[in-house]
Amino acid sequence: MNIAIVGAGITGISTALELARDGHQVTVYEQMNATAEEASFAPGGWLSPCVAPSLSAPGVGMPLKQLQKGSGLLQASTFLGSNTWRWMRQWKKHEKQAFKQGAHPLFSALQAMSSYSQDLRWQDCEDPESIAEQRPGALILLRNPQELEFWQQRLPLLQEQGIACQLLSPQQALGIEPSLGQDIAWLSALHFPQGESINPRLWTHLLRMQAQHLGAHFHTGVPIQRISTQPLGVQTAQQLHLHDAIVLCTGAHQQLSSQALGLQLPLMTNWGYSVTAPVRDALQAPRGSVMDWAQQATITRMGQRVRITAGLELDSTANAPHHTATLQRMYRLLNDWFPGGAHLSSPQVQVWRGVRGHLPDGLPAVGASGRPGVWLNLAHGSHGASLAAGCARALADMLAGRPTAIDMQAFSPLRF
Ligand SMILES: Cc1cc2nc3c(=O)[nH]c(=O)nc-3n(C[C@H](O)[C@H](O)[C@H](O)COP(=O)(O)OP(=O)(O)OC[C@H]3O[C@@H](n4cnc5c(N)ncnc54)[C@H](O)[C@@H]3O)c2cc1C
Secondary structure, three states: EEEEEEOHHHHHHHHHHHHHOOOOOOEEEOOOOOOOOOOOOOOOOOOOOOOOOOOOOOOOOHHHHHHHHOOOEEEOOHHHHHHHHHHHHHHHHHHHHHHHHOOOOHHHHHHHHHHHHHHHHHHOOOHHHHHOOOOEEEEEEEEOOHHHHHHHHHHHHHOOOOOOEEEOOOHHHHOOOOOOOOOOOOOOEEEEEEEEEHHHHHHHHHHHHHHHOOOOOHHHHHOOEEEEEOOEEEEEEOOOEEEEEEOOOOOOHHHHHHHHHOOOOOEEEEEEEEEEEEEOOOOOOOOOOOEEOOOOEEEEEEEEEEEEEEEEOOOOOOOOOOOOOHHHHHHHHHHHOOOOEEOOOOOOEEEEEEEEEEOOOOOOEEEEOOOOOOEEOOOOOHHHHHHHHHHHHHHHHHHHHOOOOOOHHHHOOOOO
């Protein structure tokens, strides 16, 4: 088939690769001038969506109620629109079920897709560390007894889902991350030996090269203005390009799906930050990835750089000014946890603000749109990098009319 993909982030490129592997003729259209310029540009690269920061999926991160209590972790515009309130009510409903029910079906679906993605991720890639700055393992650092209690209640659920996890004393954790700050007060750590981290942008570029090698074509700097359902095609400023199928991988953008398909997904945009700095002293820098649970921040080693991510901004806009207090908190945290590890005053420090598109049950929309020939693979929220490989393979199987390796019902774009 002759297939169009709209969007060249990590999801669109992964989808292009899987469809090219199946022998389809694939063309990717991207409005920016390069691959991975929006949400996939500088995210955390933390690849364990079932042990993730807040607003990842209901019942996975810190409860929304806790975040709203003025901890300074969640920012929102003073006026929250009615859509935001509706979305938050839906999220809280799922959260309540998740905490009550133990093995909530959404959690199982997320974990199934996560481990499927992990199985697929490194096919055709012999050296993930040098190619995508992959690092194995992940630690969650707990500062006080309340955090420990929260996680002790969750451990049976994680074990039930096959997620390996061990509670460590600070001394044991230092065996894994020897440079963790000695001056900061913390109680214990959770170690996830199967967790891993990557540089999502580097990895997206690698996948693009693989897709190109299989014949996929890329048109960057080409915004798609409209989807035509009859005849089936994508409309650029110049012309209508006809295709046998179209896959929308537009991340947090849903104009095309709502305009062409009348599909109004309850998508909430949530902005966050990353600060990436060169390693100053390799002995003081992190080896893998850690999360400060109280501060909802991840710190990840990416080759010769260190990246910290944090920040949750609801009801904001692309050109809103940076939230200085959040950025200052991030610099402080990086220095507290890994003193002297990163060169924070270097001119090469990169500060980035990116957007996540969340659906209220925390799962992406992957599958048929309800209009013949139009498919969706979008709204991956906080785990686009983690789920890209599995969602792309599942989409390619559904498009070919083959059974999928995992049950995709929970991901259906028509579930709302
Ligand atoms: C601060 C932060 C930290 C994060 N940390 C992690 C993490 O640790 N682990 C993890 O798994 N995930 C993380 N994420 C989430 C992850 O970055 C996203 O889920 C992922 O990058 C989404 O990829 P995508 O390809 O779906 O979307 P994008 O990368 O946004 O790509 C969508 C593309 O579609 C294009 N597009 C949209 N409309 C059109 C149009 N009309 N015509 C042409 N092109 C169009 C856009 O230009 C864009 O390039 C984080 C996100 C943020 C903001």
